[in-house]
Amino acid sequence: MKQVRSRIWIEQEGEVFLGYGRVILLKKVAETRSISAAAKAIGMSYKKAWNLINTMNTSSSQPLVITNTGGKDGGGTAVTxxxxxxxxxxxxxNKACEAFLNEKFNTLKEVKS
Structure with a gap:
């Protein structure tokens, strides 16, 4: 069965705020509690991951991620x-977008066959 797939993202003032890759990064940070471990798990450099998180945090009214520096219990990172x-x-x-696109796709005759 054919289906439509699409990538969407949310922009703020012409800059990407949130998209599929950033959501994957956020989910890995939540899982690993580490920007470094999250970046490694998804095959991204630490610098790029840190830059993406910093951009999301500064573009948002509230931080999406907070970091704690080391100490007795070590550091760590958490998704807020x-x-x-x-x-x-x-x-x-994203799911609503794909559902809408597939609904429209199913009304087409030539492309579907």
Missing amino acids: DYGHKMIEEFETL
């Missing part, structure tokens, strides 16, 4: 409640 909400809302939007 707001960050989790952004992940959830982006995934909802």
Whole structure:
């Protein structure tokens, strides 16, 4: 069965705020509690991952990720409640977009066959 796939992203003032790759990064940060480990897990450099997170945080009204420097218990990174909400809302939007596109695709006759 043929299906339409699409990539969407959210921009702010012409710059990407949130998209598929950034959501994957946020989910890995939530899982690993580390920017370095998350970047490694998805095959991205630490510098790029840090830059993406920094861009999301500075473009947002609230931070999506917070970092804690080392100490007795070591450092760590956490996705904030707001960050989790952004992940959830982006995934909802992405699913709705794909559902809409597939609904429209199913009305076509020539492309479907």
